[in-house]
Amino acid sequence: MIGIVGGSGLYELEGLEVVERAFIRTPFGEPSSEVVVGRLEGKEVCFLSRHGKGHKYPPHLVPYRANLWAFRELGVNRVLGISAVGSINRLFKPGDFVVVEDLLDFTKGRKDTYYEGVYSIPVCGEDKPAKLLREGKVVHIDSSQLYCPQMKSVLVEVLEELKLPYHPSGTYACTEGPRFETPAEIRAIERLGGDVVGMTGYPEVVLARELTMCYASLCVVANPAAGIAGYRLTSEEVINLMKQKEEEIKEVIRKFIAQLPQERTCGCDKILEGAEV
Ligand code: HPA
Numbered sequence: 001m002i003g004i005v006g007g008s009g010l011y012e013l014e015g016l017e018v019v020e021r022a023f024i025r026t027p028f029g030e031p032s033s034e035v036v037v038g039r040l041e042g043k044e045v046c047f048l049s050r051h052g053k054g055h056k057y058p059p060h061l062v063p064y065r066a067n068l069w070a071f072r073e074l075g076v077n078r079v080l081g082i083s084a085v086g087s088i089n090r091l092f093k094p095g096d097f098v099v100v101e102d103l104l105d106f107t108k109g110r111k112d113t114y115y116e117g118v119y120s121i122p123v124c125g126e127d128k129p130a131k132l133l134r135e136g137k138v139v140h141i142d143s144s145q146l147y148c149p150q151m152k153s154v155l156v157e158v159l160e161e162l163k164l165p166y167h168p169s170g171t172y173a174c175t176e177g178p179r180f181e182t183p184a185e186i187r188a189i190e191r192l193g194g195d196v197v198g199m200t201g202y203p204e205v206v207l208a209r210e211l212t213m214c215y216a217s218l219c220v221v222a223n224p225a226a227g228i229a230g231y232r233l234t235s236e237e238v239i240n241l242m243k244q245k246e247e248e249i250k251e252v253i254r255k256f257i258a259q260l261p262q263e264r265t266c267g268c269d270k271i272l273e274g275a276e277v
Pocket of ligand 1: 084085086087175180181197198199222223224225226233238
């Protein structure tokens with residue numbers, strides 16, 4: 001099943017025929033919001049709002065581990081994260097879509113793994129993640145291809161077919177927030193190879209991968225990053241842009257769900273093979 005995580009400006013998924021609103025408690029705390037389970041394009045889909053109702057969780061306090069665990073409990077094995085970003089690469093303009101290819105992590109002290117060795121939370125379940133947690137294993141997942149190649153290629157296909165402005169590849173830099181970056185930070189990230197900057201892409205992706213899920217990140221450029229913009233950045237600008245793009249984002253999601261093949265041919269499910277110490 002596909003799970004969608006809606007970011008700033010995307011708090012629900014219209015058109016989803018709601019089957020259930022699941023309020024799930026997890027061993028990792030409560031998720032940001034209820035998980036809406038329903039049908040879209042004839043397929044079972046889950047939707048969760050990353051920042052919760054009324055945007056109550058700032059990026060550094062989003063309960064990422066609970067969110068992904070709630071998805072796992074509902075049988076989600078593929079996650080599509082939607083996020084607003086600032087652009088660093090001058091070719092990326094406000095309103096452009098970006099299919100994320102790689103990641104730079106500049107967050108500080110977020111809980112970014114389920115596998116804490118002897119400190120792991122023992123959980124119920126018969127799948128590999130649950131067993132590794134119960135056994136208190138140390139696990140190092142490969143991060144050389146965090147974003148699912150199959151999901152990425154379907155996203156690109158959909159964006160092409162819809163004739164939307166997009167970039168088929170980009171490196172996402174995740175900062176801690178909640179403040180926007182300084183111009184010097186953006187210059188540093190640019191030198192390190194970052195194309196876009198956001199505050200929520202990490203650790204969502206690695207937590208999904210630790211649970212053997214596929215993960216893809218679809219970003220929408222909301223503003224030029226600090227120092228590039230030449231003006232003061234505001235949340236208002238980000239939210240307004242995301243509101244403007246809402247219909248397009250929903251169209252991309254619908255078509256993506258319709259066109260994603262049922263079978264996972266990517267190998268993302270094998271990430272835990274050889275990963276435990
Ligand atoms: N920086 C960090 N996160 C963001 C930005 C930005 O410029 N725009 C939207 N999310």
